Amino acid sequence: MAEEPHHPVGPGERALIAGCGRIGQALGERLAAAGAEVFGLRRRPEGLPAAITPIAADLAEPAALAAALPAPLDTVYYIVTPATFDDEGYRRAFVDGLGNLAAALRGQPRPPRRLVFVSSTAVYGQSAGEWIDEASPTEPGRFSGQRLLEAEAIALGGPWAGVAVRYGGIYGPGRDALIRKAQAGEPCQADQYTNRIHAEDVVASLAHLGRPAVAPGVYLGVDSAPATQCEVLDFIAERLGLPQPPRAEAGGAGGRGVGSKRGSNRKLRESGYTFRYPTFREGYAALLGGPGA
Template sequence: MKKRILIAGCGRIGQRLGKALAQQGHSVFGLRRTAAALPKNIQLIQADLLQPDSLRMVVPEQIDQIFYILTPSDYTDAGYAAAYVEGLANLLNLMQIRNTRLPRVIFVSSTSVYGQSAGEWVTENSPTQPERFSGQRLLQAEQLANDYTGEFISIRFSGIYGPGRERLIEKVKAGATCQATPPLYTNRIHETDCVGILMHIGNLAHPEDCYLASDHDPATQCEVMQWLAQTLGAPAPTPVSGAQSGRRCDSSRLQRSGYQWVYPDFRCGYERLINGDCALDERY
């Protein structure tokens, strides 16, 4: 069934998602605060999520699905509160006061909502006790689902990498340290899988209310950086000591839902970035 889909925060991931959805025949609207050009198959809607009046004037009626994929204008508590809490609340309120069939809302959150730091495995059911403002505000945004009577699904992405997100590669090339004692666990997901997962969740008939989205290999920082150094022909990272061990993300629920990863581990994903010859092709 063809849908009318609104992507709120139509940046890099939103545009890739919008193009893929439009190619499937859906009507796609990209909401941005500025009049930046979007791909021709995404209709620009210029509005400020912090200005409810502007939303009412331009957001189309009869939206079937909303993807909320914002980036804060500044990385402060106030910036996160505005982008993720106030902006989302304004959009959800607009959907409800229109008194029409409520759209499915898919909210892009983060694994920063977890506070575990001793190497524990975390799932969607693990306690969420974030220590930093970023995770606190994202968790507050997720909790807006309690007042929304339509479908609301949170997707907690781990660290995103991919084209244009190659900071770790450059860091290893320049010579770097890695935390070996205690081992620091890291979690990541390729940008292509972010797009694929969003499309997958959008198409599920009966989704869960939350999904943890990370690849299959929550490897240690040293394991990842040592592999990168060897692949790049760069100096091996220098092992150092640290205070915490991070966490390990378990994406079993997403796997059980039927999603097939394009890049199931860091080796395949980073090999594609370095050499362009990964055996798995990008789908989106």
């Protein structure tokens, strides 16, 4: 019988999700449904789904963190959100937090077999529409990418199979910034490429990358259709029956200043992952409903 391609961490496995927010909770429920014992680590873990065992711990407090961790663990996911969007916030969340967790895991009798770190395309400094993949230079000009690269080194440098997955812009239920932008009639950047991935594919790809059969290393988590900001907003506006969004001047107020690049997901697909929403068109059609959804 052929193996189901997205079969995640399975029966008898013990998985820890550090930073168990919206994505982490959906992932935890998916792993638990496959038979894994799942632990969710947060400072205040009340309210986690019943399938996830809560672990109350602070990633900034090494001694208490080490004492709170269950053992042994097979797979660890690190999916945190910085408390503040500045250099200090990113250093605390990614470099210090992951460093403390890695030290605690190293101190266990048996380290986990795999650690999966959620990173971002912010690690790339390309800004002229270049194609990028896992082998492309990572020379970020902003603190966010710099701190994420430091954290990737921690994730990839332990006594476990390390995975760093660099996700593009995540959209889905509750993540509708571009829909609201189209509804407001805001201008778009015709020359700025954006890389997107539906939240459901984020969860499913994380489960996939936690599998022992998938090679460790760096992966780019974007869908199969990098597109300009205007291409995406035009599609959304058409689905909603709205006028085409106005075009901003190149480099003008309609841009976010985060760079323009086109990501290739070839490595992720060749690892055996199949996208539920291969492009932004299928993903936004499902969100917006109507014909073809």
